[in-house]
Amino acid sequence: xxxIEIGVSKRARRVYAFDDVAVVPSRRTRDPENVxxxxxxxxxxxxxxxIAAPMxxxxxxxxxxxxxxxxGLGVLDLEGLWTxxxxxxxxxxEIRSLPVESxxxxxxxxxxxxxxxxxxxxxxxxxxxAGVTVAGALSPQRTQQFYETVLAAGVDLFVxxxxxxxxxxxxxxxxxxxxxxxxxxxxxxxxxxGAATYTAALHLMRTGAAGVLVGFGxxxxxxxxxxxxxxxxxxxxxxxVAGARxxxxxxxxxxxxxxxxxxxxxxSGDIVKAIACGADAVMLGSALARAEEAPGGGWHWGAExxxxxxxxxxxxxxxxxxxxxxxxxxxxxxxxxxxxxxxxLRRSMATTGYSDLKEFQRVEVVVAPYLAD
Numbered sequence: 001x002x003x004i005e006i007g008v009s010k011r012a013r014r015v016y017a018f019d020d021v022a023v024v025p026s027r028r029t030r031d032p033e034n035v036x037x038x039x040x041x042x043x044x045x046x047x048x049x050x051i052a053a054p055m056x057x058x059x060x061x062x063x064x065x066x067x068x069x070x071x072g073l074g075v076l077d078l079e080g081l082w083t084x085x086x087x088x089x090x091x092x093x094e095i096r097s098l099p100v101e102s103x104x105x106x107x108x109x110x111x112x113x114x115x116x117x118x119x120x121x122x123x124x125x126x127x128x129x130a131g132v133t134v135a136g137a138l139s140p141q142r143t144q145q146f147y148e149t150v151l152a153a154g155v156d157l158f159v160x161x162x163x164x165x166x167x168x169x170x171x172x173x174x175x176x177x178x179x180x181x182x183x184x185x186x187x188x189x190x191x192x193x194g195a196a197t198y199t200a201a202l203h204l205m206r207t208g209a210a211g212v213l214v215g216f217g218x219x220x221x222x223x224x225x226x227x228x229x230x231x232x233x234x235x236x237x238x239x240x241v242a243g244a245r246x247x248x249x250x251x252x253x254x255x256x257x258x259x260x261x262x263x264x265x266x267x268s269g270d271i272v273k274a275i276a277c278g279a280d281a282v283m284l285g286s287a288l289a290r291a292e293e294a295p296g297g298g299w300h301w302g303a304e305x306x307x308x309x310x311x312x313x314x315x316x317x318x319x320x321x322x323x324x325x326x327x328x329x330x331x332x333x334x335x336x337x338x339x340x341x342x343x344x345l346r347r348s349m350a351t352t353g354y355s356d357l358k359e360f361q362r363v364e365v366v367v368a369p370y371l372a373d
Contacts (some may be wrong), residue, residue: 015236018264018273022368028353032346036356039281041258042189042210044133044156047071048342049281049357050288050328051260054137054161055303056080056092057221057289057296061126066293066324068132075135075159075283076123078150079142079303083120084113095315096297103315107306115142117149124153137161139303140177151188160192161213161262183208194262196232201241205248205257213283214241215263221286221302222263224312234264235277235365242278242361267337268344275345276363286316290338291324 003011039049052059052067054077059067061082064074081088091110098106120136128134136150137159150158160179183190193213195201204212216224216232225231241259249256261274262283271282289300298320304313321327321339330340337344354360 015233016367017233018235018270020233020367021235021273021277021365023272023276023348023352024364024366025351026353026364030350030353030355032343032350034355035346035349037342037345037349039357041157041191041281044073044189046073046133046281048328049275049279050341051075051135051281051283052288053262053283053285053302054078054080054159055285055289055301056082056088057300057302058285058294060295061123063288063291063293063295063324064127064135065130065132067288068127068130070325070328072328073133073135073157074127075137075157076127077303078120078123078136078138078146079115081110082123083115084111086119092295092297095301096299098315104305104311107301107315108308108311111306112308115146117146120146120149121153124150124155128154133157135159143177143182147182147186151186155188157210158186158188158190159213160190162194179204179209180207191258191260193260195241196237198240198244201244201259202248205244205252209257211258211260211280212241212245213260213262214238214279215261221300221313221316222304223314224304227310227312234261234270235273238274238277238279245278268341269337271341272345272348273365275357275360276365278361280357284341286318287338287341288324288327290318290321291327292320292322293324294320 003013006012037048039046048071050072052074054075059074059076064076067074081091124134133156135157136155139162143160189210191211192204192209194215195204195212196216201212214237238261245257245259258280260281260283261279265271265282265284266286274282286300289296299315300318301315302313321334327339328342330343332339349360352363
């Protein structure tokens with residue numbers, strides 16, 4: 001890839017966000033009804049490639065169940081309000097009503113309540129009792145502390161999610177999580193991330209992970225780029241990690257690791273482009289926070305918004321556009337790509353002539369930057 005000279009001593013390569021690329025129609029078209037958007041990871045099959053992000057504004061036990069009933073996967077944040085408080089509803093209501101100038105400080109106070117193992121157990125049991133696939137997420141820092149509780153509760157898929165997760169984390173104050181050893185000893189598939197480069201993803205794949213989350217600092221509620229100066233434009237990041245998946249398949253003798261785009265997916269068009277760039281599935285935050293059932297009630301925030309030392313996110317108002325079913329399957333009453341996400345994906349695949357997600361990863365993509373209206 002051509003490098004650009006930033007100055008005499010620094011060069012950089014050109015990378016692309018989803019807004020910089022577009023999918024191109026081919027010579028063949030299909031009916032949307034004849035397109036499959038089914039996604040499978042390990043022994044679990046889902047009707048849609050949609051994973052609800054483990055964020056308190058998106059996933060509660062109730063919404064995890066509902067998303068499962070609708071054919072997706074809801075991942076509960078096992079370090080969120082639902083595992084810190086017996087009844088988090090009053091706290092959710094307070095967060096929604098906080099003045100802008102005091103929101104960060106008050107959220108830091110609310111989230112200073114310790115995570116309780118018994119609540120992790122109870123929340124996961126509630127989801128399991130509904131008969132849907134059970135998934136929970138911990139940060140790398142909390143995984144060693146609570147993973148035995150999570151496994152004992154009967155989780156089906158385990159997610160280790162941080163701003164960035166590496167296979168070679170260095171820490172002097174504590175023993176770092178040995179991902180390869182940890183994943184080898186577990187009896188459930190593990191999804192890890194985020195990763196944003198070919199090399200980082202390849203190392204994560206070598207740990208035995210079933211899936212790798214791709215993204216860094218690109219979410220609607222994230223200010224990571226402003227605070228740390230670090231950001232990974234998603235079209236390039238997904239394509240790079242998909243390249244690592246291809247090479248790892250050759251290296252491992254055919255083992256397939258799923259690539260999951262996580263961040264910068266605010267509209268159905270972004271989901272289409274993520275899969276076109278090589279993603280197998282997408283993890284959605286703000287897109288699902290707009291559902292009427294979402295715990296955020298039209299507001300959206302992530303764990304970065306209440307970090308005790310260096311907040312790298314904020315609470316944002318995203319509004320509501322309909323029920324979870326309408327957000328995923330329509331009918332849409334808006335024309336901005338925030339509702340009927342799966343219908344839009346089906347139509348894009350049909351318009352370009354592809355019958356399933358893996359085929360659609362081969363669609364032609366062009367660089368076509370557009371200025372925001």
